[in-house]
Amino acid sequence: MDHEHNCWQCGSADAGSLFCRYCNSLQAPIPDYYAFFGLPRTLSVDTDELQNRFYSMSRLLHPDRFTRRSEQERRYSLEASSILNDAYRVLRDPIRRAEYVLKEAGYEIGEQRSKDVPPELLEEVFELNMALDELRMGDDGVLPQLDEMRRRFLEMLAAIDAALETKFQRHDTRPDDGGKAEVLEEIKSALHRRRYIRNLVNEVDRQLSSRNA
Amino acid sequence: MAYSDKVLDHYNHPRNVGSLDKQDPQVGTGLVGAPECGDVMKLQIKVNPATGIIEDAKFKTFGCGSAIASSSLATEMLKGRTVDEALAIKNTEIVNELSLPPVKIHCSVLAEDAIKAAISDYKTKNGVAAETAQTA
Incomplete structure (x- = not known):
């Protein structure tokens, strides 16, 4: 530049x-x-x-x-x-880097409406909340289920990261006036999804550690 | 921020908490979420197929007091209405009834979304069921 x-x-x-x-x-x-x-x-x-x-x-x-x-x-x-x-x-950091580029390009990060979470994820989130509720009420029987859910969320994160890498390359190879914006839009929603799932994993970890404390 | 008495009442004594059989063709399920605050709301209706009247409604919400109160109130409003009457329910009715402050209006929007999602699920199920019946 x-x-x-x-x-x-x-x-x-x-x-x-x-x-x-x-x-x-x-x-x-x-x-x-x-x-x-x-x-x-x-x-x-x-x-x-x-x-x-x-x-x-x-x-x-x-x-x-x-x-x-x-x-x-x-x-x-x-x-x-x-x-x-x-x-x-x-x-x-690839995630912070992408957030920076988006922010500098004028995209709003961190703001979204209810429809942005895909229905299949909502189901998981609901199940997760049910399980965490039961854990709080002292039912250790849900621990295997929580472990399994945590593992699935981490898999989702890994899949998102892999997809992001491809999107990064697509963004970089396009000319400035030739559809970079379209890819940035995709990256933005992938980042939202990623943050949402990251929060879920953090929540599981928080609940599990407060239980052990 | 203080909750209104009506919010507290619904929060402390939520009406119609629970779930209905998702597989039942008479049941419509709406599952909606507000990612930023982590609220997730499940709202279900059971419709009498002959009259189109909502005979039962259940909810389970993970979220703040206002989100719980909004969905609790929504289930009360739904019972006894026809599906079309239920579609006309606006979040502003919930805001007024619960005296929700501006920062909590999104909770009532979530409840309206949940109602619409439940009805849409019910219609999809029965639209599909009717078509299958015709082709059979």
């Missing part, structure tokens, strides 16, 4: 994103995570490459290196280090 601006220090145009290529002063950090790392806006990311960039940029931007520099650069190094950590945490 192009990020052309004038250097705040020497005024040169086309200064470069991290340090000015002419006077080598630290530039204001780019808030966009992809642009900050100098990566193309793809949903599939080479995490080894990302990690390499993270380590080398951490060294370059570390506030300790700027103690003798101007106040402006000291501030930029703090800001840049903070963005670097946030950006790395988000981009190295």
Whole structure:
């Protein structure tokens, strides 16, 4: 992604994103995570490459290196280090990465109506709640059923993750004006479904551990 | 936020909790959910095929007090109505009856969705049953 601006220090145009290529002063950090790392806006990311960039940029931007520099650069190094950590945490995780891309593209995440959960899942959720109710009333007989349900939910999560990977690739290979939006829409509903099931697993774990406590 | 007396009454003494036989052709089952708050609502109706009148209604709801009260009230409203009269029930009636605050209106919407889902299930079952009878 192009990020052309004038250097705040020497005024040169086309200064470069991290340090000015002419006077080598630290530039204001780019808030966009992809642009900050100098990566193309793809949903599939080479995490080894990302990690390499993270380590080398951490060294370059570390506030300790700027103690003798101007106040402006000291501030930029703090800001840049903070963005670097946030950006790395988000981009190295496929789910957070996809959520970030969606959010930046203007999609609302986390808002949905009752119809978004497929009926076959509702059945499972209802059964799960019944079983958890019985567990709370002290009926340990439902434990095998809960284990089985938990296993099925984890399988669903794995299936969603595999499907997401394919969707990521489809998104990345389409041209910007050629149906990326359609794939993003699919990814959004897959993420909703994923979060919903994740919450179910967490709920089972919470109930099981509070019972053991 | 305080619950209204009517919500508390339905919450503490829910009417018509339970289930009907899902396989019974006279029974329509509606299962709806609000993923964000985790509410799940099952509402069932038993219809007299001769009169089209809802003779029994049961529910089981996992959710907040307002969701439980909304579905409890819905089952009370359903009994004695015809299927078409039941389809006309609006969530606003539930809101007014229970004095639900704005943040809990989605609970009444869920109850309306559940009613519609139960009726639609009943109709599907019997539409299909009628067609099979004709072709047989």
